[in-house]
Amino acid sequence: MPVHAKAAICRGNSEPFAIEEVTLDDLRPDELRVRIVACGVCHTDMAVRDQQVPVPLPAVLGHEGAGIVEEVGAGVTAAKPGDRVILSFNSCGDCPSCDIDAPTYCYNFFPHNWSGARTDGSATLMLNGEKLNANFFGQSSFATYAIAHERNTVRVPDTAADIPLERLSPLGCGLMTGAGAVLRSMKVRAGLPIAVFGAGTVGMAAIMAAKIAGADPIIAVDVNDERLAMAMELGATHIFNGKDDAAAKIRDLCPAGLGYAFDTTGINKVIEDAWGLLAPMGVCGIVGASNPEDNLTFNEAAFMGGGRRVMGILGGDSDLESFLPKLIDYHLKGQFPFEKLIGYFEFNQINDAIAASENGSVIKPVLRMSAET
Ligand SMILES: NC(=O)c1ccc[n+]([C@@H]2O[C@H](COP(=O)([O-])OP(=O)(O)OC[C@H]3O[C@@H](n4cnc5c(N)ncnc54)[C@H](O)[C@@H]3O)[C@@H](O)[C@H]2O)c1
Ligand SMILES: [Zn+2]
Ligand SMILES: [Zn+2]
Incomplete structure (x- = not known):
């Protein structure tokens, strides 16, 4: 039938x-x-x-x-x-x-x-x-x-x-991608600063995971103030509106640079600002869907000199069988x-x-x- x-x-x-x-x-x-x-x-x-x-x-x-x-x-x-x-x-x-x-x-x-x-x-x-x-x-x-x-x-x-x-x-998809980007792709280390650009589902999952990983500070950037308030509730220690030169504010807060920058907006200018903030060995993870014709430019010396890295991320490097139950576990413990x-x-x-x-x-x-x- x-x-x-x-x-x-x-x-x-x-x-x-x-x-x-x-x-x-x-x-x-x-x-x-x-x-x-x-x-x-x-x-x-x-x-x-x-x-x-x-x-x-x-x-x-x-x-x-x-x-x-x-x-x-x-x-x-x-x-x-x-x-x-x-x-x-x-x-x-x-x-x-x-x-x-x-x-x-x-x-x-x-x-x-x-x-x-x-x-x-x-x-x-x-x-x-x-x-x-x-x-x-x-x-x-x-x-x-x-x-x-x-x-x-x-x-x-x-x-x-x-x-x-x-x-x-x-x-x-969305939750696994944001959490996996932090915990599996970028392997965020405790004590290092992270900035998450775009506080939608993917960004919010990244913020909750950054808290689990012990990143500090955890900075959320968005153009929507309500989302920023929610980001604070979920683990962000600092929030900046992207319309108010967030990059300059992050530079003031973290003069040595970011250990991790995670872009979920897919907007060229935001991504270029994000990796411009990286500390030596800093990693910039990008997940946002963008126009297929979009190209990014970066300064070769700045990247090579500090061992900085840009990482395209799909699905947060998730291995479904092990990672989804792990996220459910974090949820049951109130951490996600x-x-x-x-x-x-x-x-x-x-x-x-x-x-x-x-x-x-x-x-x-x-x-x-x-x-x-
Ligand atoms: N690579 C992957 O595996 C994967 C998986 C899931 C989703 N995605 C993609 O990731 C992106 C994010 O997904 P989502 O569900 O969280 O989307 P979303 O639309 O909920 O979140 C994007 C956020 O970016 C914010 N934003 C817009 N312009 C901004 C700016 N200039 N500065 C700072 N923030 C800005 C928006 O206000 C919004 O909160 C989408 O493009 C989606 O297609 C990729
Ligand atoms: Zn999806
Ligand atoms: Zn295969």
Whole structure:
């Protein structure tokens, strides 16, 4: 019996997302069918809508899904029917990066996450009998059901049985990326200063992780004062509005320079200011989606002389199986209170949720697709 689902279809930025009925393909051996309970809205969904990221449209987006497994293919061991799961990005499992548990840098990232289909070209979703672009981040969770994979499905540990899935859903991208950037990519050391540019989901997760790592001071920069106030609540020791020459204020505060600068804005001027503040051996991590034509310039001598480094970061270097349970653990201990970032919306309010993200009124919108039980 074919499984039908309601899915939000993105046709670009000239029209709103439209919820329509789609049909799921039969499962392959490494796939799971998940009844989606909730899915976070990430800025990267909008980057695809605006075609800054080359995912073919129309498509079903959504890559922070969480739900209950309904059926699994013969080769699946990650979860079984009835399990509560979080979905994240997909990877091949068989390339030089996957071999060293660095799947965010999978050599085959594109076909597994952004091609709109399975790697063999087959469609996971059909619309009115025609192939529909889906399998976005190996899930396409802006839908009531999703086909996920062995490698991008993480079972929620029993210790988190009391935490609702709708709260856990954003762990699969934005939160994991910010926290992982600090704890895994840049490996922030205790006692060194860090500045986080952009206090959205990714930046806030980085700030909470910087506190866990013992960075000091922890500086948040944003152009939204409410977000800066929240950053302070989550661990920032200093906040500066980006409209008021934040770079000069950071230089005054940390005359020896920053151990770490983390940019989530993707804005050239902000990134160039950020790395201009680095101390010797300082690391500048960049994660923001930017215009594909954007280029950055830097002074060779300044970088070489001080052993400064710029690091592109995807997914916070997360190894899903170990890092997501670790983040849940921090959450259970009260060290990662990301629930403060979330605003909930019903699935049919998806366009309101996106607007709330873009106008800055909600840091992390989460869509509710179905009740957990
Ligand atoms: N590389 C990855 O793996 C990865 C993963 C998730 C998200 N992303 C990208 O990271 C970026 C951040 O994601 P997010 O969900 O936190 O987005 P967001 O829009 O919630 O956060 C961006 C923040 O930057 C602030 N900002 C804008 N202009 C600024 C300026 N001039 N100075 C300082 N702050 C400024 C905004 O007010 C906002 O709070 C997005 O571009 C997203 O696509 C990348
Ligand atoms: Zn994302
Ligand atoms: Zn790989």
